Amino acid sequence: MSNHSISVTVNGFKEYLDVPSNMTLLEMLREKLALTGTKNGCAAGECGACTVLVDGEPLNSCMMLAVEANGYEVTTVEGLARPETGQSTEDQLSPLQEAFVEHNAVQCGFCTPGMLISAHALLKRNPHPSEEEIREALVGNLCRCTGYLRIIGAVQAAAKDAPETGTGILKGDVK
Amino acid sequence: MTEFTSEPVGKNVSRVDAYDKVTGAAPFTDDLQFGPGLYYGRLVRSPYAHALIKKVDVSKALAAPGVKAVVTGKETPTRIGLYLKDRYIFALDRVRYVGDAVAGVIATSEEIAQEAAQLVEVEYEELPAVFDPVEAVQPYAPLIHPDLGDYEVVNFIFPEPGTNTSEHFKLRKGDVESAWPRCAVIVEDTFRLPHIEHVPIEPHVAVALWEQSGQVTLWTSSQSPFAQRDLIAQSLSIPHGNLRVVAPYVGGGFGGKAGVSMEACAVAMAQAVKGHPVKLRMTREEEFICTTVRQSLVAHTKIGCDAEGNLLAMETQYYFGGGASNEYGVNIARAAGYSCTGPYNIPNVRGDSYCVYTNLPIGSAMRGFGMPEIHWGIEQIMDQLAEKIGMDAAEFRRRNCVKTGQTILTGMKMTPIDLVACIDKVTEAIGWGEERRGAARPCPAASPRPSALPRSGGFRDSPLTPHKKRGKGIAIMWKAPAMPPNPGSSAIVRFNEDATVNVEIGAQELGQGAFTVAAQVAAQALGVPYEWVRVSAPVDTRYSPYEWQTVASRTTWSMGNAVKAAAEDARRQILEVVAGHWDEDIEDLDIKDGRVISYKSEREQPLKNMVVYGLPNEDFEGWKGGPVVGHGRFMPTYVTNLDPETGQGARAVVHYTVGAQAVDLEVDTETGQIEVLKIASAYDVGKAINPDLVLTQIEGGAVHGMSSAFEALKFDEKGQPLNPSLVDYRIMTSVDVPKEIHGDIVETPLEDGPWGARGVGEHVMVQTAPAIANALNDALGIRFSDLPLSAEKVFLALQEREEEK
């Protein structure tokens, strides 16, 4: 099995790593970088607990090899609290995270990182989504605790405050 | 801290764990870091549903580079079990279901362990297998536990050696035989439920470290750290004090992480590689069939009422498909037995509830603990009876539902509840009486239809098209915590110098809000702001005070009582010191917002510092007080045994929580697809410590209940699982859930609950499936007695009815 030297920008930091061919991006994040916010729920692209942003687009990190991430920008839940622009203090929650807290959209918390990533990406490409659009955007994020309504409500609440960014066009290549 | 909530009980304060969970900082077991010495385990599993183990050859696996040890049943020859010790940690002489663990391989990486597990060679002799519980009780059925008579069992479970029956609960009240002739209407039916699974988003995971000193630590996603310690210590002969269980946040439990499943394997494997932690993780596929599942059920029920619609008699038999091991399932069969009337007042009852071994995955506790299984039939047969006697389904329930003080089927008096209020709330919220049966219009031949706006592949016809039929259904429920008679909770309350509070409990945060409730209770009972209270986590049996288990919806009540007692103990200690310091009567003192105040002299003493350092006497001539540590416990003392022949006893259970649900749905008769438009729920919780958290349980439970109506684990004729993955075991997604879930809270206080509170975490999903079935019947006039429901089942039933015409 081959090993590959890659460089990936994760949450704004450039990381240089050696990864085996068969290591997934999920395993790389959790095992090489100890970024354990992104979760392993099924390793099959079904539950969405492993969702991260790659160049701004959400995908299941269990369905991508670490070596494929070479040269890209990855954002995990740990990177959400730091706004991309603006000079807010570190560790401040994003409006979406705040909304999740306020709406009690969190119970066991295991699906939460993936939900936040998917919702964050939705609001970037569609700042004022309809309820149906929110539901569809989150169909790949399974939750067993909340029944989803609070999560949908939290996204709607955050959408009201979302700035007018996002044009619906991809930021970069999609893998 | 600028936020400041006084007297938080009854208020919608923020969860204590929300911040950590939205930042990804909350640690779950697989997130813990163990350093380069960490080994990984993978299990070798049986490909047969029932077979003798003739030989296990681990030599090739041991020889593989990176493999450190292999553990088999020979290393774990002592049986384990909660109520009935019927299981080996690794199968010893035989395997009893496809997936049964036969060996554990420990290696330096999960990949190496996985490869090496394929090298373990096991010689099996296949045995005939049985999968249906009714088949399994027949005399000709293959015997799955020939040594049943030798198994250690608690004194309230009655296995039948020489058979596959691990528990038989008998309920005999009044005289059903004399009651049938007095019934104006009798209905009889059989109801079937398949196995389903909890599907927590976090799969089971355990890390175990067995040190050379004999100290053993188990880190695991667990609802029951103390029970796990107890059972594993016994089975592996570890002194209790040497086994430490650490339980970080649980990513969904639902009963699947109660008791012991794969955790014991991790500990047994750690014993083979002393000094190295061993991590054992379940894949999602293993999660489906190799941890635990909900038991299947075949229920035969007959009920009758008089001409006024008063229930007179019920006769029922439950055959629970308990799977390969019934160590937890026996109590489910028992609980079902002593609950078999459902929340109804029925004077004559004959019930027999059997837990039966089958060669399928291990049946165990799942949210509701037998109640969802039995209410599936009960709530439908009640509807059938109401229809036959010509009574509205809601009215029938108002008339017959159990009321406070009535003698229930076990001879106990019903604890204070208001089920009629719950029924009233949901019938109002769902618009009961409007559009029942009125909206069922005949489906015309295909005719031009309004253009549906195309979207991504789904159906979005407008609601009032003629091929859609609308229906409403109602269902009620009851449940008592199903526990041994003496399950205890304890708590400790300590202070930091700045008067912030640490609450130590053994109850676990599964997402239901246990930690938040503990903080609210402690804050209120102490008299400090909610924001000053922290709940010490993770739960750690070395430091946390004992908690029986986080199950049975007992936590708010039992843990809450213990925390309240501990906080009141701390409060007493503080007031004693200040009373002495001020030379005042303790009766005139109080603690409010973190300050001791005197109603008499109006003096104030902030808690800061004094809760650790005490208070100096005048002119510093000595000191009073010192570090304040409050402790408290709670254990019910009034539960009695039940007569093994009749199930009668003075006090079968601690208390009941009751509730009602109504469902409004629409069926697309052209495809059979069911769209649930609205679910209305109301539960009598005694006192909502945090009303919004109760509502989140109601919402999550309604969806879980709805999903459970459509879920089924499927097996072929050899017991091989057909859908152990999320691709083919579908659960509700964000797109499937109704637009509206309406929740109402009723509060009839519980005498011995903290501020009157009792639990609701399981109750919220118990009756959703039959409520949906009742709504389907309302819409279509077809009764579905067997789960799972599906669009296909509905469509084919409609088609069959068309053909019969």
Next chain:
Amino acid sequence: MLARPGLPSFDYVAAGTPGEVIRLLEKHGEAARLLMGGTDLFVRMRDGFICPQVVVDVKHLPGMRDILYDERVGLTVGAAVTMNQVARHPDVQAHYPLLAEAANSVASYQLRNRATIGGNLCNGSPAADIGPAALVLEARFVLHGPDPSTGSGQCGEREVEAGEFFLGPGQTALQASEFMTAIRFPVPPAGSAGRYVKLGRNKAGDLSIAGVAVFGFPDGTAPSGYRFRIGLASIAPVVLRPLEAEEVLATSPPGDETFTLAAEKAMEAATPIDDVRASAAYRKAMVRALTLRGLWDVWERMG
């Protein structure tokens, strides 16, 4: 038996040229697999069905990620274009909305950022959501492989019609050492409209129990004045067009009776199996129901 926790070992190669891909395929044969989105490959590797020694990433070959529209020639989609890219491309939405709808019906948003149009087709699954769309839009697939006329080392291109591509469950017209580089969709007839109707166990995000693509357009050469093309998924060993149904629609006047008869004919063409997702009986019945819905939708939108 049960799926492994992670992927098995393999070597990963990011191919730079088509020639490199073919050389690797020729060298390793069955022991090499192509990687585009991986959404199918990774699952099957975990399940133990596929155990390649070499995984060749072809996503970054020239053209594989491009979408080009020319109003005279039609649409050319690189095989490695993702479902999301297909679904939101303005030219696809404007001129091939049926294709956008089909792409958008696949799985979840996250998976659609990995799943590729070429991968969906090359797996040869009878459930492939792009299959029916490709059939009714009469797409042609561009396959790259060793050029037999020049001997090993040289490679060439050939086109296969969508209708000839699907041979059986998991079997396509791809020869050994061939791979798909692009899908070409001809310019759609004037006044056409299309709809992809998909039925799954969940309201969205599921594999299809039955999938029906309906594509209609005015055509003076047809006795009825219209032609409809129908593509069916998950109801036979391959995605297919029920030609008898299409014949009915071309010859009889559009309306209740014709559409109903066509839906019946479509149902007759379906030969589904019972599986863990649905029964054959239900699938057949749903072909009829979905075809009828699709026909009415398309008819309404053709005005």
